[in-house]
Amino acid sequence: MGEGYAAAMPANAYNWVAVWRRNFLAWRKVALASVIGNLADPLTNLFGLGFGLGIIVGRVDGASYVAFLAGGMVATSAMTSATFETMYATFARMHAQRTWEAILCTELTLGDIVLGELVWAATKAILAGTAIAIVAVALGYAAWASILYSIPAIAITGFVFASLAMVVVSLAPSYDYFVFYQTLVVTPMVFLCGAVFPVDQLPGAFQRLASLLPLAHSVDLIRPAMLGLPAGGIGLHIGALCMYAVLPFFLSIALLRRRLMR
Amino acid sequence: MSTLAVDLTDVSKSFGGKTVVDGLSFAVASGECFGLLGPNGAGKSTIARMVLGMVAPDTGKMTVLGEPVPARARLARARIGVVPQFDNLELGFTVRENLLVFGRYFNMRAREVEAVVPALLEFARLESRADARVSELSGGMKRRLTLARALINDPHLLVMDEPTTGLDPHARHLIWERLRLLLARGKTILLTTHFMEEAERLCDRLCVLEAGRKIAEGNPRALIDEQIGCQVIEIYGGNPDEISALTRPYVRHIEVSGETLYCYAPDPEQALMQLRGREGLRMLQRPPNLEDVFLRLTGYEMER
Numbered sequence: 001m002g003e004g005y006a007a008a009m010p011a012n013a014y015n016w017v018a019v020w021r022r023n024f025l026a027w028r029k030v031a032l033a034s035v036i037g038n039l040a041d042p043l044t045n046l047f048g049l050g051f052g053l054g055i056i057v058g059r060v061d062g063a064s065y066v067a068f069l070a071g072g073m074v075a076t077s078a079m080t081s082a083t084f085e086t087m088y089a090t091f092a093r094m095h096a097q098r099t100w101e102a103i104l105c106t107e108l109t110l111g112d113i114v115l116g117e118l119v120w121a122a123t124k125a126i127l128a129g130t131a132i133a134i135v136a137v138a139l140g141y142a143a144w145a146s147i148l149y150s151i152p153a154i155a156i157t158g159f160v161f162a163s164l165a166m167v168v169v170s171l172a173p174s175y176d177y178f179v180f181y182q183t184l185v186v187t188p189m190v191f192l193c194g195a196v197f198p199v200d201q202l203p204g205a206f207q208r209l210a211s212l213l214p215l216a217h218s219v220d221l222i223r224p225a226m227l228g229l230p231a232g233g234i235g236l237h238i239g240a241l242c243m244y245a246v247l248p249f250f251l252s253i254a255l256l257r258r259r260l261m262r
Numbered sequence: 263m264s265t266l267a268v269d270l271t272d273v274s275k276s277f278g279g280k281t282v283v284d285g286l287s288f289a290v291a292s293g294e295c296f297g298l299l300g301p302n303g304a305g306k307s308t309i310a311r312m313v314l315g316m317v318a319p320d321t322g323k324m325t326v327l328g329e330p331v332p333a334r335a336r337l338a339r340a341r342i343g344v345v346p347q348f349d350n351l352e353l354g355f356t357v358r359e360n361l362l363v364f365g366r367y368f369n370m371r372a373r374e375v376e377a378v379v380p381a382l383l384e385f386a387r388l389e390s391r392a393d394a395r396v397s398e399l400s401g402g403m404k405r406r407l408t409l410a411r412a413l414i415n416d417p418h419l420l421v422m423d424e425p426t427t428g429l430d431p432h433a434r435h436l437i438w439e440r441l442r443l444l445l446a447r448g449k450t451i452l453l454t455t456h457f458m459e460e461a462e463r464l465c466d467r468l469c470v471l472e473a474g475r476k477i478a479e480g481n482p483r484a485l486i487d488e489q490i491g492c493q494v495i496e497i498y499g500g501n502p503d504e505i506s507a508l509t510r511p512y513v514r515h516i517e518v519s520g521e522t523l524y525c526y527a528p529d530p531e532q533a534l535m536q537l538r539g540r541e542g543l544r545m546l547q548r549p550p551n552l553e554d555v556f557l558r559l560t561g562y563e564m565e566r
Contacts, residue, residue, distance in 0.1 A: 003333055004318050098348065106339060106367035106415075
């Protein structure tokens with residue numbers, strides 16, 4: 001049995017690129033619609049909440065509310081973009097479109113496919129998160145250099161949530177089950193993890209829960225970068241995110257092998 | 263390196279307590295077309311997936327192109343081309359893009375793929391459709407593209423799961439003709455099918471399966487001669503009991519399937535003479551085929 005799992009793992013460090021390039025080619029054909037679709041939602045949130053609530057809220061942690069919210073929206077859009085790409089597009093490629101079935105007949109292993117899909121979802125998260133950051137910078141809510149510091153954090157956020165969503169994909173019998181993950185895990189995280197208001201506004205128990213959730217670590221990396229503030233505990237945040245990236249990755253390969261290779 | 267392309271020894275597999283493959287052994291020599299013939303549910307697709315390393319056998323030993331499978335299936339797959347039962351082409355991509363993307367899964371460079379694409383398009387008779395989207399192609403064209411795609415890595419072995427199921431007769435004959443060309447070029451083919459005609463036309467040897475067990479193996483003509491070896495009379499209409507009573511003394515063996523009576527008759531004239539003048543009977547005398555072999559071995563007809 002162990003031998004079977006070993007054979008399903010990524011075969012080498014570069015096989016995944018073929019899967020990434022397949023997805024890139026498919027995306028290129030619909031790029032414009034996809035970019036607009038990915039940007040509309042977080043920008044609406046940013047300006048709707050930012051200007052609307054901003055009037056009531058005033059300044060948060062020494063920044064205007066829109067500037068405070070921008071970091072949270074960048075992290076949130078990276079999370080949702082990676083989550084949705086994996087739950088819907090990747091699930092379709094595994095299930096109805098039979099794309100994985102075709103690839104499994106080649107030199108690639110299941111692990112190569114999963115890795116290619118995760119890097120692809122992270123790539124889309126970089127596009128979505130960076131686009132929000134660019135808008136925030138263009139409107140004067142952050143400095144240009146802040147985008148450079150944010151990108152690595154956006155990338156790892158994308159990989160983390162793609163990786164987590166891949167576990168959901170490996171267990172879900174159909175699309176209908178994704179809504180549970182979305183409403184019970186993803187949406188509450190936005191409010192628990194300091195994306196729209198500071199975590200210290202929460203009761204103590206929720207604060208402790210938030211410190212375990214991956215989005216909190218993403219926000220704690222991205223927001224200081226965008227506000228030009230010194231960030232504390234960078235090592236801890238990166239370590240926590242790496243754990244959330246790597247463990248579900250291997251777990252999803254094992255679960256998908258059980259689902260597909262029998 | 264042995265000259266066996268595929269070698270299964272006493273392989274079994276069950277899913278949830280149901281035995282799908284039951285102590286199966288067979289070997290496919292390099293350069294031959296070997297058929298797995300059986301009704302739906304006989305275990306053909308599971309065997310094809312096992313050969314590719316996608317299903318691990320519970321017991322038994324498998325070697326494909328000299329590699330132990332599933333442990334080193336990835337290395338075997340580098341020299342295998344697969345035509346799956348259901349098309350899994352990229353519908354949104356063009357014919358050319360499909361080949362390019364698939365070549366990358368074998369770590370081929372763009373230049374290497376571009377070098378083989380013209381020959382593959384010609385082989386699939388899709389030269390004029392290179393830049394058409396796959397969703398615009400007919401069923402037969404899609405199957406031919408799937409076949410061309412399976413050849414992109416210049417495989418030694420082709421594994422085909424029901425390659426012509428769902429095609430019209432014209433498209434099917436075109437695929438058969440292409441497959442014979444591949445055999446002439448020295449490729450090895452492992453084919454699953456429930457079409458007796460396909461098996462009879464293409465296969466050098468075949469293995470007849472029922473419920474995961476091998477019930478016969480050999481050259482199609484030899485199997486027919488060995489199991490039947492005489493003319494067949496099909497009789498429809500009338501009372502099967504009455505007719506079998508009349509013809510029994512003059513035939514070697516009788517099978518009844520549905521409302522049809524199959525009489526295996528070394529001297530068909532004698533048998534037909536007994537039924538002369540009876541109203542409402544339709545009789546057909548013909549040479550024996552694999553359908554008769556299957557009926558003889560299992561007692562029931564394979565659905566077509």
